[in-house]
Amino acid sequence: MDINEQIRAMLAEHPIVLFMKGTPQFPMCGFSSRAVQALTQAGAEFLAVNVLADPQIRAALPHFANWPTFPQLFIQGELIGGCDISGARGHACRCHRGDHRQTQAPTGKTA
DSSP, rough: HHHHHHHHHHHOOEEEEEESOOOSSSSSSSSHHHHHHHHHTTTOOOOEEEEEHHHHHHHHHHHHOOOOOOOOOTTTTEEEHHHHHHHHHHHHHHHHHSSSEEHHHHHHHHT
8 A cells, every 4th residue: 555545544543633743642842732623622533643753744745735734633534724723613523523532543543
């Protein structure tokens, strides 16, 4: 499975996916931290993908999504945007899945 197929599979499997620098517990940039905070405050369950841990995803996602920076927030497979959008549209998370809790791919495994 090529990297674009892996990204599509993640988006198909999880209603909310945040591609970020670091992890929700240890974000590696302020923008990723703010996106996690917005999703958490909205009560959203989301898959967090650490792009720093997977150079293939980090390189491919800007081309896949036509969005050059991280974080990148996808809801129902659609790119919503980055940190600026997720804060303004945090309510959108509640509209898609009801009660949400944060989830993360297992450590050391590509999400």
